[in-house]
Amino acid sequence: MSTSPAQDGSLGHGLLLLELDGAGSHPAAWRVSRTAPTSVLDPEHLRGAVLAAESAGFHAATFSDPGLQDPALPDPDHPDRDAAARLNALQRAAFASPVTRTLALIPEVDTVYTEPFHLSTQLASLDYVSGARAGWLVAASSSAADAAAVGRDTVRGERLSGEAADSIEVSRRLWDSWEDDAVIRDVPTGRYLDVDKLHYIDVENGSYSVKGPSIIPRPPQGQLPVLAPAGLLTPEAVAAGATDALLVSAPTPELLPAELAATRAGLAAGGSGPALIAELDVVLDSRGQTATERLAGLNRHTGWQSPRARFVGTAAELTELLTDVLAWADGVRLHPAVLETDLEELSRLVLPELRRRGLLAPNTPDATFREQLGLTRPASRYATATTAAGAEN
Template identity: 30%
Template sequence: MSRQMHLGLFLLGTGSHVAGWRMPGAIDSFQDIDAMIRVAQIAERGLLDMIFMGDNLYGDPAAHPSYTVRFEPLTLLSALAMHTRHIGLGATVSTTYSDPFTTARAFASLDHISKGRAAWNAVTGSSPQAAPNFGRLHPNHAERYAIAGEFVDVVKGLWDGWADDAIEADRATGRYIDPAKVRSLDHEGTHFSVKGPLNIGRAPQGHPVILQAGGSEPGQALAARTADVVFSVVQDLAEAKAQYEALKARLPALGRRPEEVTVLPGVMPVVGRTSEEAFAKLAQLMGFVDATNALALLSDRFGTDMSAYDLDGPVPDLPIPDTYHSFARVMLNKARREGMRLRDAYNLMAAARGHWVLCGSAEEVADTLEEWFRGGAADGFNIMPSHLAEGLEDFVELVVPILQRRGLFRTAYAGTTLRENLGLARPPRREA
């Protein structure tokens, strides 16, 4: 079988478009369990590899209205596991504002509950707004990544504490656990001291899948060393290809093969039966954008208050900020390349929060995805519907069948775990 795409559903708010919830018939709540169940089932009908739930750790009603109120990801995905059978379930948990024992345990639990479908999106937490909710100061970029590297290693070490066959539950002898098959971790590091073992047996996947999205140099280094799947922020084929190649090129020196890391650029497909229908839908979406929200989002992404700048002037030459590094870099590069006005950047941010917007007929969208996939820019895509459920349904009903006809996407789930569907090996238990 030739190489096939992997597809994720990025679940964030009422959709990735900042005002998508205003579309007629759109889901207008990100804390409605019945709506989330419906979305998960559509994604599974489309045979997507996984649902990937973004997160943040603060409530700012001014910044991102439709995803200020949200479920906590692990509780939501655990509930969705009960309404799906195949699709992977990826939750974002911050390495800056959680702890390795709790995190390792929760993902092992989700992996048992979902019978091998859990994934952890390990983020360092871009936003300093989380810090005061935890009585903390937000560590700087370098420190966050130093913490994250140790955090991920500890989590993996905890996941290896129990052998697959440590639990005997032998009624005749009364022996429940073989103590020789359980070990503590006894980690003493720079940032963490964690004894272990966990209080849950080895996960069905061995290790739940690890997702990462950091685009900075330390982010890429961490992903190359520890991630199974990387979500990337892209706006341009050449740039995506360069980024893809750079990440894959890091792997051999780390003892990993290129196919051990699946790279999925984020894309907001706006799909119509015809190109005109798609562009009309995008225009309708953009008509709902509120200037205040869009400017707040742009300021947030650029790490600079943009309200003082002329919307019809050029995008100013700003430094790449410490937070939202990838979004700012990709957008500022694009602006420089294309001579964008600030208004264009603002519209693009409003459309998909800085992610790539791909608008066209289903055939055109499939053509571009194929071009990127075959052209060495992607192993698949992280689909970011503009609004729900329509944005997802359009993709599943119109684009997926074309990809399937072209032999680019599965026609049935092949495995029972997320690792199997991603074509990733089950990690063996590391020796102590």
């Protein structure tokens, strides 16, 4: 990525990502949604949400993971309590894959309490199902409840960052453990695989050991694009290529451009860096209600605790903000307070204007997620090693 604003960088135009989180990102969204609370987890609801996002012109959809201990639906015995209605992120992304053609599908998957061997094979399978439109949103839980659910000690601090980086590296090595032409289907000799093109990865650390190779052939993209929150991984891990995109937030929307500029400058100091994607909660004026009124109504049930910058205002004001942010970011991930309501305004007023201004990348049917990010398809590290060894002999 360039050290100058994103519009002078390698992507040229910005990407818009949409978080598809139950009825919306606000915990009380289900109370005002036009979808019945018990229907939020229905397949038809997810189908409608991803098709609406694709039709609106979003480039990617992300799926938050509910966590091991989070309730899936509001508790009927305690109607005063709110809960996010979510299912397993990988399963939702896999379900959405055959429904869509242009939308990249990016599930959030924990790196600490999920074995990297299983994680990498599930993500590789998603890449096949989606036709090379899969990504991976890295999460690293520090929850004591999550740790207890799998019988592990709680991981925090530097160890949390280290385990996240280790899990990414193991997954990348497993994706490379099959060379691209390992499957030969040689009928005369009865060989399905060229075993010389499958490789052990031999990774050991304090939490696990992985011999490999993977049980899934190399993903269609070679390596799935990896997205991680800024600050999760050490600068050394980022510089070494652990992540392909960083999610950047700020206390307020007005501070986002400065935060993006500072992050980009820090990456430039260490050489090349990943794409930068800004994080933004969104509440818009809609159907005769101001955004401020809508948010106040939701907050009367449950306050919205979020680490992200929050925009509350009109579609026109959001368009201007996104214009400023996309001068520094390679993309923006929007978190609508109430999915149905805010997505309707985004689709009708915001995305068409951003596209008219030439700020958004085109939506290309069947394009890979790597292509959307401006990334080339990498060769397997083990194929390079094999070729070099053969040349020496």
